Amino acid sequence: MRTVDREHYAALLRLAYLVLDDGDAPLTRARRAAAQAARVRHGGYEARRSRLVAILLTDPPAGRPRTHRLFFEPARTSPGPVRAALLELSPHERLAYLLRRDGLTAPEVAAELGAHLRFRTGFRDVDRATAAVDDRTGLDEAAQRAEIEAFEPDLVRLRPPPAVPPAWRAAVAAVLAAALLAAGLALTRPGDVPGEPAAIDPRAWQATRTPTIGEWPAQGGLRHDAGLLRRAADAWRADLRHPPLGRVVVLYAGRVDDASLVVLRDSSGPRDAPSVAQYFERRLSRGVESVRRLGTGEGQVIMLGMTWRYLVPPWLRDVRAAMPSERSPDWRPVAVQDGLSDPLPWHWFTPRCQNYVAFRMTYRPDAGGRPRTVTQLVSHNPGSAAPQVSFSDPPEQKERFRWAALHAVACEAAASLSESGDLRLGHLWSGELPDGGGRAMLLTVDASSPRGAPGTSILISDGGRALSERGRTNSDTTSSTATMAAALWWRSPRRWHLVAAAGPNVTRLKATGELGSHEKAADRPGGATLLVVPGPREGATPPEKARLPVVQVVAYESDGDRTLVNPQ
Incomplete structure (x- = not known):
């Protein structure tokens, strides 16, 4: 192996190990991933690093027996400040930080990760991961890079097993056999008796x-x-x-x-x-x-x-499907026979719409239940979630809002669909934005899982195009928009704006923090409330480098309750 290839392999191994540090057999997995990435023949280190990123984000760990822990104990080196800080982050956040320290800018890191992750990663996510390590270590960038480059994963060795007298070897073998038998019995779950699966009464x-x-x-x-x-x-x-x-x-x-x-x-x-x-x-x-x-x-x-x-x-009938990328819904019938649908055209699943299509069906139980329309977003990947979607509509143009909301969720990353539970999409406000921003709607997104996850919001155009990054709401469950409040940052051609809106049961909104105190009462009883506060002006600083002020929005409800919303 050439010297330059050895250097590339060492750097790739270091990057892979630091991402996999607290997993099962991290050194073995890191060596395998680095070796695969090092086989890239065209391009230099950057091409091999790009291949390694794809391997780390898309290749699941192979299932393996863990009985090696009965015989060997990893002798791992004590982590330095950077490694200790990385252990507090998720694997994809570690990778974002390490790529940033490897010379990529935040937008470049976001683009590198976004090509392989199922959920949207923006430059702010990269900045947050980098800032978390900065805060935990107290080291500057040069000192952090020095620790990373000095770390050599191959120095992590497995300790040899302790010496066992010959007289004890038979006893040890018997104990291990009993332990393995007990482990096998423990893996047999109640009710998992080998044989045919059960079948449900067709009626x-x-x-x-x-x-x-x-x-x-x-x-x-x-x-x-x-x-x-x-x-x-x-x-x-x-x-x-x-x-x-x-x-x-x-x-x-x-x-x-x-x-x-x-x-x-x-x-x-x-x-x-x-x-x-x-x-x-x-x-x-x-x-x-x-x-x-x-x-x-x-x-x-x-x-x-x-x-x-x-x-x-069998209780879902009249199946129709449409591509979320289209400007208006074109619901096309899908034939279903004995529970199996006809195939959909493969070109319907576009990457920019997270490889999802929209289904609309009629829910018709035969025991007296009321028929209703069911909307569902479905992927071409059988391992991805398939969330059902419900709507909290505006009083007018319901169908237009619903299609715009589906487009925003699937094609504009208003929600990460591959792992989400069922979704509730709500209309909180619509109108004209300041500074010539045009007409917009504020869409709220609540997911049923993970349980307790905070709701999000996003400004979209009438056609569903995203006009802002995702913001926060005051809801951590699927609920009515009557008491909902949302806050987010929106950038016009001239400056940033804090945009906050609330439902008809919120009497006033108040923004406090580095922008001062600003308050807005409901324009009319039972109507939506909108508060727009001018923020920093756009200048020579690129958007990804801009520091947005610290702000909180207080929503005062008609029954005297109040809740806080922090824009992302």
Whole structure:
């Protein structure tokens, strides 16, 4: 290996190890990732580093037995200030910081990460990660780089096992065998007895007013193939990373695009949403190809592998689909037979819309429940979330707002869809922005999971184009917009503005902090309240370097309650 290649490998190994530092077998994983990145033949260190970023962000850790910890104990060096600070960050935040210290600017880091992450990463996220290490270490940039460059992961060695007298070796072997047997027994979950998965009574969903995945019957032409179902259930039970919880139930079994496919769910209990696994048997391969935990236990459309087809429960009918990238909705019918939809055109899934399309269906339970329209955003990736969407509409032009909101969420990164729960999209305010900013709507976004996550807001145009980065709301659950308040920063051609708005049950808004005290009462009872406070002027400082003032917005409700909102 040439000297320059050795230097590149050492730098790549250092970067990979610092990202994986607190994971399982970090040195082994770092060596594997660095070796793969070092094989890039064209381009220098930058091209290899770009390949390493892709490996670290997209390649999941391979499942491996952890019995090596019974025999070896890693002898890890004491972390310096920078490594100690990195341990407090998530892996993608560590990577953002390390790329920043490796010479990239914040926008370059955001672009490098954004090509591989499922959620939006902006320059402010990079700056926050860098500032967190600065604050924890108290070191300047040069001192931080010196510690990083002095760290050599290959000096981290495994200690040899202690010497064991020959007389004890048989006893140690017996103890280890018993421990491994006990571990194997512990991994066998109650209800996971090898055999065929259970099947739901095909009439069960018709006997309830609100059917969920618990009443989803088995569908497909191979649902009576006992051998296929047994192989699929056994393969999922043997999965080391995502084994099923409780009883395994079949949702679908049939032939799809020259493969035998079985879709299974587990029974995780009332506190957790179930997981869904997809098992494929093809000519040269077989096995579980994806496992996804559902955001809720309600029945929803499920993507099947990379077939561009979807599994649909029997209580969702009149299925239509549309591309969120279009300026207006063009809902096209999607045929469904025995629970399986026709394939959608692959070109509908555009990267700038997070590879999602919009589904609209009619929810028609047979036990007297009221029919209603269901909207859902679905990916081509079976491992990604498929959130259902509900709306809190403006009094006028509801359909126009709904399509603009769907476009903003899917194509303008108003929400990160791949891991979100069900969404509630609300209209808080619409009108003219100052400084010739034009007409805008303030969209609020609440997700059902992760539980307790704060709500977000964003300014969008009438067509759904994002006019600001995401801001905050005073809601951490899906709720009515009547008491909702939101605050965010918006930049006109001349200056920054703090924009705050609130629903009809908020009587006044007050902004305090470095911009002074500003207050706005509701223009009329039952109407939305808008407060706009001029901020710093735009000058020679690029937007990514601008420091925005520290501000809090207080929302006073009609019943005397008040809440705080901090713009991001």
